[in-house]
Amino acid sequence: GAGVSQTPSNKVTEKGKYVELRCDPISGHTALYWYRQSLGQGPEFLIYFQGTGAADDSGLPNDRFFAVRPEGSVSTLKIQRTERGDSAVYLCASSSRTGGTGELFFGEGSRLTVL
Amino acid sequence: AQRVTQPEKLLSVFKGAPVELKCNYSYSGSPELFWYVQYSRQRLQLLLRHISRESIKGFTADLNKGETSFHLKKPFAQEEDSAMYYCALKAANTGNQFYFGTGTSLTVIP
Numbered sequence: 221g222a223g224v225s226q227t228p229s230n231k232v233t234e235k236g237k238y239v240e241l242r243c244d245p246i247s248g249h250t251a252l253y254w255y256r257q258s259l260g261q262g263p264e265f266l267i268y269f270q271g272t273g274a275a276d277d278s279g280l281p282n283d284r285f286f287a288v289r290p291e292g293s294v295s296t297l298k299i300q301r302t303e304r305g306d307s308a309v310y311l312c313a314s315s316s317r318t319g320g321t322g323e324l325f326f327g328e329g330s331r332l333t334v335l
Numbered sequence: 336a337q338r339v340t341q342p343e344k345l346l347s348v349f350k351g352a353p354v355e356l357k358c359n360y361s362y363s364g365s366p367e368l369f370w371y372v373q374y375s376r377q378r379l380q381l382l383l384r385h386i387s388r389e390s391i392k393g394f395t396a397d398l399n400k401g402e403t404s405f406h407l408k409k410p411f412a413q414e415e416d417s418a419m420y421y422c423a424l425k426a427a428n429t430g431n432q433f434y435f436g437t438g439t440s441l442t443v444i445p
Contacts, residue, residue, distance in 0.1 A: 223378075253433065260344070262421050262435035263379070276432055311379070313433075324371075324433060326379040 224327035245314030255311040341436035356407040364428030
């Protein structure tokens with residue numbers, strides 16, 4: 221596609237439920253990042269993939285959060301046993317070269333609301 | 336630890352006035368710094384990066400390692416500059432993560 225695509229754009233769920241958020245990066249981009257943005261805050265780093273592997277998952281807040289990128293393209297962020305504090309906009313970004321200038325191209329985000 | 340600080344959450348200037356959005360960073364390695372912008376109802380996008388030493392839409396930013404700052408400046412603000420601005424640091428020494436500040440909301444008053 222022309223840009224980074226994220227689905228769903230909005231997700232409302234109940235506390236304790238399981239949620240999956242999908243990111244389709246720009247074709248050919250090897251690096252993929254997930255961020256979480258709470259109201260009034262900047263994007264908070266969660267995890268970064270280089271190809272299929274998670275190069276750095278140090279930003280995942282706890283073991284309820286998990287992300288995969290099995291074929292080195294689409295990525296899914298998975299949140300188990302959601303809590304109200306998980307409510308935020310989840311942003312995905314991709315980049316063509318991690319060793320280069322490293323411009324991040326962002327999606328429009330998935331807004332998660334946990335009731 | 337890596338940290339990016341943007342001390343001003345809100346900034347208002349009149350059209351034609353100079354504008355400066357402050358950014359300070361803390362990083363133990365050699366920093367790569369960026370400014371990202373989010374216009375209303377648009378996605379976050381790159382404005383400029385320090386290694387390019389470029390002027391984009393009249394904005395410039397100089398990396399000052401002594402003061403650990405990367406302030407964004409424009410001599411004459413325009414209404415279309417109203418947006419949310421985020422300073423970001425790329426932690427190239429520890430895995431290429433990008434860390435963002437909390438952002439500054441700029442409003443240019445006509």
